[in-house]
Amino acid sequence: xxxxxxxxxxxxxxxxxxxxxxxxxxxxxxxxxxxxxxxxxxxxxxxxxxxxxxxxxxxxxxxxxxxxxxxxxxxxxxxxxxxxxxxxxxxxxxxxxxxxxxxxxxxxxxxxxxxxxxxxxxxxxxxxxxxxxxxxxxxxxxxxxxxxxxxxxxxxxxxxxxxxxxxxxxxxxxxxxxxxxxxxxxxxxxxxxxxxxxxxxxxxxxxxxxxxxxxxxxxxxxxxxxxxxxxxxxxxxxxxxxxxxxxxxxxxxxxxxxxxxxxxxxxxxxxxxxxxxxxxxxxxxxxxxxxxxxxxxxxxxxxxxxxxxxxxxxxxxxxxxxxxxxxxxxxxxxxxxxxxxxxxxxxxxxxxxxxxxxxxxxxxxxxxxxxxxxxxxxxxxxxxxxxxxxxxxxxxxxxxxxxxxxxxxxxxx
Amino acid sequence: xxxxxxxxxxxxxxxxxxxxxxxxxxxxxxxxxxxxxxxxxxxxxxxxxxxxxxxxxxxxxxxxxxxxxxxxxxxxxxxxxxxxxxxxxxxxxxxxxxxxxxxxxxxxxxxxxxxxxxxxxxxxxxxxxxxxxxxxxxxxxxxxxxxxxxxxxxxxxxxxxxxxxxxxxxxxxxxxxxxxxxxxxxxxxxxxxxxxxxxxxxxxxxxxxxxxxxxxxxxxxxxxxxxxxxxxxxxxxxxxxxxxxxxxxxxxxxxxxxxxxxxxxxxxxxxxxxxxxxxxxxxx
Numbered sequence: 043x044x045x046x047x048x049x050x051x052x053x054x055x056x057x058x059x060x061x062x063x064x065x066x067x068x069x070x071x072x073x074x075x076x077x078x079x080x081x082x083x084x085x086x087x088x089x090x091x092x093x094x095x096x097x098x099x100x101x102x103x104x105x106x107x108x109x110x111x112x113x114x115x116x117x118x119x120x121x122x123x124x125x126x127x128x129x130x131x132x133x134x135x136x137x138x139x140x141x142x143x144x145x146x147x148x149x150x151x152x153x154x155x156x157x158x159x160x161x162x163x164x165x166x167x168x169x170x171x172x173x174x175x176x177x178x179x180x181x182x183x184x185x186x187x188x189x190x191x192x193x194x195x196x197x198x199x200x201x202x203x204x205x206x207x208x209x210x211x212x213x214x215x216x217x218x219x220x221x222x223x224x225x226x227x228x229x230x231x232x233x234x235x236x237x238x239x240x241x242x243x244x245x246x247x248x249x250x251x252x253x254x255x256x257x258x259x260x261x262x263x264x265x266x267x268x269x270x271x272x273x274x275x276x277x278x279x280x281x282x283x284x285x286x287x288x289x290x291x292x293x294x295x296x297x298x299x300x301x302x303x304x305x306x307x308x309x310x311x312x313x314x315x316x317x318x319x320x321x322x323x324x325x326x327x328x329x330x331x332x333x334x335x336x337x338x339x340x341x342x343x344x345x346x347x348x349x350x351x352x353x354x355x356x357x358x359x360x361x362x363x364x365x366x367x368x369x370x371x372x373x374x375x376x377x378x379x380x381x382x383x384x385x386x387x388x389x390x391x392x393x394x395x396x397x398x399x400x401x402x403x404x405x406x407x408x409x410x411x412x413x414x415x416x417x418x419x420x421x422x423x424x425x426x427x428x429x430x431x432x433x434x435x436x437x438x439x440x441x442x443x444x445x446x447x448x449x450x451x452x453x454x455x
Numbered sequence: 456x457x458x459x460x461x462x463x464x465x466x467x468x469x470x471x472x473x474x475x476x477x478x479x480x481x482x483x484x485x486x487x488x489x490x491x492x493x494x495x496x497x498x499x500x501x502x503x504x505x506x507x508x509x510x511x512x513x514x515x516x517x518x519x520x521x522x523x524x525x526x527x528x529x530x531x532x533x534x535x536x537x538x539x540x541x542x543x544x545x546x547x548x549x550x551x552x553x554x555x556x557x558x559x560x561x562x563x564x565x566x567x568x569x570x571x572x573x574x575x576x577x578x579x580x581x582x583x584x585x586x587x588x589x590x591x592x593x594x595x596x597x598x599x600x601x602x603x604x605x606x607x608x609x610x611x612x613x614x615x616x617x618x619x620x621x622x623x624x625x626x627x628x629x630x631x632x633x634x635x636x637x638x639x640x641x642x643x644x645x646x647x648x649x650x651x652x653x654x655x656x657x658x659x660x661x662x663x664x665x666x667x668x669x670x671x672x673x674x675x676x677x678x679x680x681x682x683x684x685x686x687x688x689x690x691x692x693x694x695x696x697x698x699x700x701x702x703x704x705x706x707x708x709x710x711x712x713x714x715x716x717x718x719x720x721x722x723x724x725x726x727x728x729x730x731x732x733x734x735x736x737x738x739x
Contacts (some may be wrong), residue, residue, distance in 0.1 A: 049656070086526065087571065095569040095576055097648050105643030110635075113626040118600070142684045144600075175680040185678035186693035186721050187597050188485070188622045195681045228600065230684040243632055307630055308524075308620070313603070330603045332628040332635070366570050385645050389570035427571055429528060432636065 059448070064446065065353065068418070068438040069340035074247070076360040078394075079339060083304040085428045087364050092390035096404040099382035100411055104370055109420055111243045116236040116329035117230040119315070126219035128209040131165075134225070135324035137202050138232040145172075146193035148222035156192040157209055164198060165206040173198050202323045212265050227326075233260045236327035238314055244432060247302040247338040253295045253312050257327060259320045263291020266318035266325075272297055276307040279398075283312070302337035304429035309334055337431035340365060342424060345398065351405055353419075356399040363428035364391050367399045369439055370421045373413025381445060383411045386419065389427060405445065417442040457584070457652060457706065458523050475549035477583075479505055479515035479739060480538055484556025484591075484725070485521050485621045488613040495555075500727035504553070507739035514689045515541040519556055522619035524570070525564040526635075534561055535574045542581050551686070552585045555725040557621055559590025559651075560630075560638075563702060567639040584650035585639075585703075587733060591722040592641070592653075592701035593693050594630035596685040598622050630698075640702035651703025654731070657710060658690030658718035661681070670728035693721035 043317040086197070123132055134143065147154050175197035182189045189195075207225065212218075234257070241252040257264040270283035283295035300310075309332040313376065318325040337444020340363075355367050366389035372380045386401045400421070408417070422439040425432050481501060483491045492501055496516065505514045519533035541547060554562050562585055565581045602623055623629065640647040659679055679692050689696035696708070709719040713729035724731065 072616060086528075091573040093570040093573050093576065097569070097645070099645055102646055104645055112631045114628055120603070123529045140684075142681055175677050177677040182681060183678075185682050187678070187682050188601050188619065190601075197680055197684070226600070228684060243635060251501055306524075308623060328603065330599070330626075330628070332626065332632055334632060366568075368570075387570045416739075425737040430524075 044106055057358060064444040065346065065348050065442050067344065067346055068280050070344045071434070073134065073343055073358065074338050074341045076338050076341050078427070079194045079304065079337070084306060085363070086306040086430055087427045088391075089364055090391045092388070094130055094388045094400060094402050095434055096387070096402060096407065097385040097447040098404075098407055099370065099384055102382050102405070107290045109242050109244055111240045111329050111333065111346060114238040114329045114331040116238070116327050117232045117234070117261060118226065119232060119326040119328045119415055121225045121227075123223050123225055124219060125212040125221045125223065126214045128207070129212050129214050129219075131206050131208045132225065134205045134207055134227050135203075135326055136200055136205050136227070136229060137234045137323055137325055138229045139199060139201050140229065140231050141198045141200060141205070141424065142195060142228040142230070143198060143207065144189070144193060144195045144226040144228075146190050146224055148224055152211075154192055157194050158211075159194075161211045162194075162195075162196065163208040163210065166200050166207070167203060171198065171200065184382050204324070205393050233286045234258070234264075234318075234320070234325045234327065236314070236316055236329045238312065240312060240331065240333050242333070244334045244435070245300060245336065246455050247336045248299050251297040251333065251335075252284075253290070253297070253314075254292060255285070255294045255314050255316070255329070255434055257316060257318050257325065259318075259325070264318045264320050264325070265291065266316045267295070268314060268316050270295065270312060271312035273311045273313065275303055275305050275309055280310075283314070298355060300335050302335040302431060304337065304431055305334060307412060307431040320451050336425055336433055336435070337429060337433075338433065339363060339429070340392070340424060340433050342436065343396065345396075346440065347398070350445060351403045353401045353403065353440065355401060357392060357397050357424070359392045359394050361426070361429075362391070362393050363426045365399060365433070366425045366427050367401060368423055368425075369401070369419040371404070371408075371417060371419050373408065373415065373417045374409060375413055380418070381411070381413055383408055383413060383417070403442075403445065408445065415443055415445065417445070457650060457704075476510070476513065476546050477549045477551070477739060478515070478541060478545055478547040479508060480541060480550060480552045481514070481516045481693040482534065482552060482554040482558035482562055483517060483519075484520065484554075484558045484621070485625070487520040487522050488518045490535075491518050496725055497727065500725075500732050503727055504735045504739075507736035513545050513547065517558075521561060522621050522699055524620045525561045526568075527620070529728050531564050532572065535565060535572055535578060538578050539574045542578065547581055549583050549658050550581045550608070551583050553588065553735060554585060554590060555588045556721065557588040557625060559585070559592060559702075560624075562587070563638050563640060563647065563651065566649060566651070569648070579648055581605070582649040584652055586652050586654065586706065586738065587703065588654045588731075589656050589691055589694055589699050589719070589721055590653060590702065591625050591694050591698055592630070592703075593634065593698035594625040595626040595698060596627060597682055597693060598625040599627055600685055602626055613647060622634055635703070638702070647703060652706035653700050653703055654706055654719070654724060655696050655699040655708045656719035656721060656724050657689050657696055657708050659690075659692040659720040660718060670723055670726065691719060691721040691724065
């Protein structure tokens with residue numbers, strides 16, 4: 043009995059040693075500091091059932107991941123105002139021959155009435171002008187623009203200078219004069235453009251977010267005054283931005299050590315509000331763009347085991363959630379070119395502590411591909427599906443020098 | 456190419472003497488629908504399209520809350536539930552999904568995230584392909600226009616609920632993030648597991664004297680005179696062509712296939728206009 047136990051144990055160790063020798067991390071993942079999050083964040087996905095899914099990528103050319111940020115451009119600005127100011131007259135700087143002006147009350151209640159076309163007066167250089175188009179909320183919604191109730195929009199033909207907007211018939215008695223409105227000015231043909239971006243689209247938790255913005259007039263940089271702020275995924279203001287001119291015409295702000303939050307309520311956003319003067323004309327431009335911050339509730343812990351055609355990826359977890367691991371499996375063709383084989387995906391519910399998520403090697407698909415070892419699994423990501431948040435992304439993944447052999451059922455592949 | 460793959464698939468299926476049981480699913484766009492058949496697609500459109508089915512009763516018109524984010528239980532969760540019920544109750548083995556506008560994003564969510572919900576893999580396995588009518592795959596500048604602004608308007612309005620999650624999500628910078636990190640099918644990314652075929656609307660005709668302008672319901676010029684300012688010359692009045700063609704493959708641009716070379720506005724692409732229904736019917 044003792045001899046049989048020794049033989050069996052030796053055989054099992056040999057099998058496991060063979061499996062570990064052939065599959066390894068290209069670079070063992072650096073474990074990140076992990077923490078649970080506040081219970082105030084809703085759990086978006088509490089599904090407990092594990093799902094493993096492989097999708098063929100045969101014949102597809104998959105680009106390397108770049109994490110390039112979105113480049114926002116703006117030819118528009120918004121102004122906070124109120125009934126009193128609209129009644130007195132509000133100056134709107136323009137830079138081009140056409141403008142779309144949208145006006146809406148900030149909060150709609152039973153006392154709110156839509157502004158009628160006959161209430162609006164426009165003056166340009168003291169001369170009264172008429173809008174070429176007036177549209178109400180229902181007309182805008184009918185064509186798909188999701189505006190608030192009581193919104194109106196005007197199309198105005200003017201030119202660079204100061205347009206005066208006046209709205210008659212608003213209740214400005216007592217507190218009604220303080221009723222908040224927003225005026226939105228968009229100049230589709232303007233050559234004055236505000237550009238806004240971040241240095242990345244996705245950030246690791248606890249890293250710095252760099253915001254860059256510049257104003258161009260006919261593609262030449264224009265000095266400007268820049269204010270801005272960051273909002274969290276749930277729309278709350280996170281911090282104001284302090285911009286410095288980093289090089290001629292470009293302004294930069296750095297938000298240090300931004301910690302991740304649940305993204306189930308949306309994305310982080312940068313908002314900028316700018317003013318400039320060019321050739322005597324005032325330019326106002328506002329822009330926004332979105333980015334994401336990883337939520338470090340779990341981490342790849344460097345464990346990697348193989349059992350037959352399964353790879354068990356070790357995860358340390360601080361937040362009970364549903365997690366997914368995915369990566370692109372590739373092999374090499376006869377000319378030594380790397381080619382994609384499959385997108386490997388696997389998700390399950392993890393409680394806190396040490397655990398693993400299983401990726402399945404698609405042996406039939408690998409055989410069909412005709413590609414050979416070493417196989418690699420790259421673009422590996424760990425996502426928290428319950429909180430819609432990216433957790434960790436690996437620049438280098440797993441290498442498989444030889445496919446595991448399935449032994450326990452006698453089938454060798 | 457779209458139909459060659461289907462012919463080969465059919466031959467493969469026939470060779471095993473198992474006949475497909477084909478169904479069609481209609482997936483609406485942004486909005487909280489309770490009667491999409493009547494309100495969104497209209498019955499003459501649905502009834503025309505489903506004539507292409509061997510069993511004309513094998514169709515489902517989805518009613519979900521697509522005011523929510525695409526991943527939300529009320530959006531993709533609801534869609535998955537209704538598609539799963541349709542598949543199981545009618546023993547559907549082959550499903551053509553017809554989406555409109557943001558419905559394409561919700562469908563792409565399911566196809567791109569099969570591990571998110573245990574129902575998704577079975578749904579994906581039953582899809583033959585998706586015919587995406589005017590999908591908002593890269594968002595729209597109109598969402599930027601109504602969501603952005605000062606912190607009070609955008610945040611307060613959204614928190615108060617009069618701006619929907621779906622509109623927030625369809626801002627162009629947001630869709631860029633989701634396309635790069637959560638959705639498949641855009642350039643350089645892995646393709647979707649099943650075909651995603653775009654029908655692109657490229658223009659809006661609003662002549663009061665042109666009867667074609669009235670198909671799908673006439674929308675006064677004034678609204679479009681405003682919204683068109685935010686869009687490129689190639690747009691359907693709500694989405695630019697580049698957004699509609701941003702994921703999957705383009706099946707056709709409207710003027711190349713519609714009767715009389717007519718363009719399809721964003722509303723017309725979900726209605727029985729200019730022979731679109733016939734094309735969709737014959738595609739089943």
